[in-house]
Structures are given as C-alpha cells and as structure tokens.
Amino acid sequence: MAQPAPHRLRLGRAAIAAVTVSLGACLLPPASAAAADPAGGTRAVGAPSGVTVLSGKWTRPWAITFLPGGKRALVTERFTAAVWLQASDGSKKMVGTVPHTVPPSPSGGKGGLLGIAPSPTWNGTTDQDVFFVHTAASAIRVARMHFNGSSLSDYKVVLGGITRGGDHNGGNIAFGPDGYLYVSVGDALKRNLAQDKNSLNGKILRITKSGAAAPGNPFGNRVYSLGHRNAQGLAWDTRGRLWETEIGENTWDELNLVEPGRNYGWPTCEGSCSKAGMTNPKKVWNPDQGGVPAQIAIKHDVIYVTTLLGQRLWALPINSTGKAVGTAKSYYSGAYGRLRALAKVPGADELWLGTTDRGDNKDRILRIAVK
Ligand SMILES: [Ca+2]
Numbered sequence: 001m002a003q004p005a006p007h008r009l010r011l012g013r014a015a016i017a018a019v020t021v022s023l024g025a026c027l028l029p030p031a032s033a034a035a036a037d038p039a040g041g042t043r044a045v046g047a048p049s050g051v052t053v054l055s056g057k058w059t060r061p062w063a064i065t066f067l068p069g070g071k072r073a074l075v076t077e078r079f080t081a082a083v084w085l086q087a088s089d090g091s092k093k094m095v096g097t098v099p100h101t102v103p104p105s106p107s108g109g110k111g112g113l114l115g116i117a118p119s120p121t122w123n124g125t126t127d128q129d130v131f132f133v134h135t136a137a138s139a140i141r142v143a144r145m146h147f148n149g150s151s152l153s154d155y156k157v158v159l160g161g162i163t164r165g166g167d168h169n170g171g172n173i174a175f176g177p178d179g180y181l182y183v184s185v186g187d188a189l190k191r192n193l194a195q196d197k198n199s200l201n202g203k204i205l206r207i208t209k210s211g212a213a214a215p216g217n218p219f220g221n222r223v224y225s226l227g228h229r230n231a232q233g234l235a236w237d238t239r240g241r242l243w244e245t246e247i248g249e250n251t252w253d254e255l256n257l258v259e260p261g262r263n264y265g266w267p268t269c270e271g272s273c274s275k276a277g278m279t280n281p282k283k284v285w286n287p288d289q290g291g292v293p294a295q296i297a298i299k300h301d302v303i304y305v306t307t308l309l310g311q312r313l314w315a316l317p318i319n320s321t322g323k324a325v326g327t328a329k330s331y332y333s334g335a336y337g338r339l340r341a342l343a344k345v346p347g348a349d350e351l352w353l354g355t356t357d358r359g360d361n362k363d364r365i366l367r368i369a370v371k
Pocket residue numbers: 227254264265266269270271279280281
C-alpha cells in the first residue's frame with residue numbers, strides 16, 4: 001500500500017518562535033480593538049469581549065472541561081501529561097498525571113495527553129470518574145481515572161488498541177446529552193481506515209463508560225460516524241445536535257454537523273464534494289485563511305472555534321434551520337498566538353480558552369465574555 005502523502009507543515013518551529021517573540025512576555029493587546037465588528041456596524045451576535053488572563057505558566061494545555069457545578073475545571077497538558085484543577089478565581093493546582101502517556105517526540109510525532117471528560121454526575125465521592133484520551137507507546141487509549149476533588153488515582157484502560165499515528169490522533173472526548181461518551185479519532189495517517197466501519201480510526205465513536213459500543217449505534221459497533229481525517233472538537237447545540245471540527249489535508253478544513261451513520265467523505269473528499277453517499281461540511285476554511293480549527297464550544301447557538309495556524313477565534317451563528325451556519329466572524333487574529341483548548345463556562349456567558357505552543361510555561365488560559 002502506498003504511503004499517504006505527507007500533510008502540509010502547519011507551523012514550523014521558527015514560526016512558533018517568531019510568534020512567541022513578537023507577543024512579548026505578558027502584554028495583552030486591547031480586546032476592544034480585536035473584538036470590534038469587522039464591518040464597523042453594530043456588535044455582532046455572540047461577539048466575544050473583555051479578554052482577561054485567567055492563569056499563566058502553562059505548557060501546551062490541550063483541553064479544558066468543567067466539573068459539575070461550573071466553578072472549577074480540569075485542564076490537561078499535552079507534553080507533561082499533567083492534569084490541573086483550575087478555579088474561576090484564577091488559582092490552579094496540579095492534581096496528578098495520566099500514566100502510560102507517551103508525549104510527542106522531539107522528532108515531530110504528535111499525541112500526548114489530549115481530551116478529558118468528567119462524568120456528568122461526578123461529585124468526588126460516589127462518582128469520581130474522569131475520562132481521558134492519550135497516546136500510549138503504540139496506541140491511542142481512552143482511560144478512566146478517579147478524581148476525589150484533590151488528586152487522581154486508579155488508572156484503567158477503557159478502550160485501548162486504537163491505532164496511533166505520527167499525527168492525526170484526534171483526541172477529544174465529551175459526554176453527549178444522551179449520557180454516552182463521544183470520542184474524536186483521527187485516521188492516524190492511514191487514510192483508508194477512515195472508510196473502514198470496523199476500524200476505530202477516522203471516526204467519531206460513541207461508547208459507554210466501560211468502553212463498549214453504546215446502544216443504538218448505527219453499525220452495531222462503537223462507530224457513530226465515519227470518513228473523518230483528523231476529527232477534533234465536539235459540541236452540542238440547544239437542539240441536541242452534534243457539531244465537529246476537522247483538520248483537512250491541504251486545502252479545506254471543516255465544520256461538520258454530525259449525524260449517526262453518516263460518511264463525512266475522507267479520503268475520497270476533502271471539504272465539499274458531489275460524491276454520492278458523502279456528507280458535506282457546513283463550513284470550510286482554507287488553512288492559510290484562518291483555518292486549522294481545533295476545538296469548539298457552543299453558547300446560545302453560536303459556535304465558537306479555536307484555530308491553530310489561524311491564531312484566531314471564529315464565531316458562527318447556527319441559523320434558523322438549525323442545520324447550517326450564518327456568516328462567520330473572526331476575532332483576536334494573531335493577538336494571542338495559536339489557540340486550542342476551549343470550554344464554555346456552565347451557567348455564565350463566558351468562555352475559557354488556552355493558547356498553545358508558545359513555549360514551556362508561556363501559555364495562558366484566557367477568559368472572555370460572550371453575549
Ligand atoms: Ca469531510
């Protein structure tokens with residue numbers, strides 16, 4: 001079988017260094033300028049405002065997820081495999097590491113500690129379950145640990161043996177409104193796996209807390225949807241519909257509305273195509289025009305998307321049909337560097353987001369208001 005074509009270099013080390021230098025140590029540009037409506041008119045629906053630094057001295061935070069109650073979040077760090085408890089007053093403390101995590105290699109292999117999802121009924125006592133996605137030596141794993149409110153323990157593999165690639169590992173995990181775990185898994189640079197219903201790669205999976213296929217899945221196994229390249233963010237809107245961001249090959253990155261059993265095209269299609277049986281994205285980005293989307297959060301049916309190469313936050317309102325998005329607006333272009341982790345704050349018109357790749361102890365978690 002032919003080797004897959006190497007994907008484009010999204011941002012080289014030199015470029016990362018340049019971004020880090022140009023941003024300076026701790027100066028934040030005024031948020032008002034970056035958040036202004038690009039058209040100069042009235043404020044856009046869902047426009048973010050009021051950027052503040054919640055906490056600093058992070059090293060590549062990958063995911064942020066709130067514990068029930070909404071005052072504290074757990075944050076994963078990709079390279080260190082550390083998990084931190086971040087409070088809304090800005091304080092943070094490390095609560096443990098996820099064992100068996102093999103971080104990205106200096107030669108360029110990706111992976112590390114990725115997504116995190118506490119049980120929706122987590123309370124630190126009778127329910128202590130927190131779920132992770134990480135790369136082990138030769139596979140991607142979904143693992144469960146116990147978190148009692150101050151420390152992690154009792155590592156257990158829930159779903160192992162997912163093919164790990166040098167890149168395209170996906171890695172987000174979230175509980176859906178139905179109480180099951182959804183996991184975004186990349187094609188691991190083995191593109192044909194994305195069309196194989198019996199492979200876990202290039203898929204969105206829907207599983208139980210013990211890693212079994214969730215009841216009602218379209219093919220009777222763990223697969224929820226197929227044909228994904230490097231599936232990333234997962235979030236549900238007020239109608240309970242699942243949206244997903246996905247990093248494409250050379251030309252088109254995607255925002256998809258994900259329905260069970262649908263085929264999202266890869267590797268036959270990148271972006272939209274007219275091939276029968278393939279479901280087209282709802283929005284595409286060229287990577288050089290604000291693309292390479294990472295994670296998503298949905299607040300008041302506005303979809304927010306962090307971007308890596310694009311170094312900006314997109315806001316895309318879901319339109320009245322519920323199945324498409326209106327005009328996308330971008331914010332903070334270049335202001336904070338590459339943006340990855342993103343979470344909405346429960347019960348508040350607020351998002352937390354994380355910068356990434358600025359260097360050891362140089363990333364930050366930012367908080368912004370959205371209305
Ligand atoms: Ca697609």
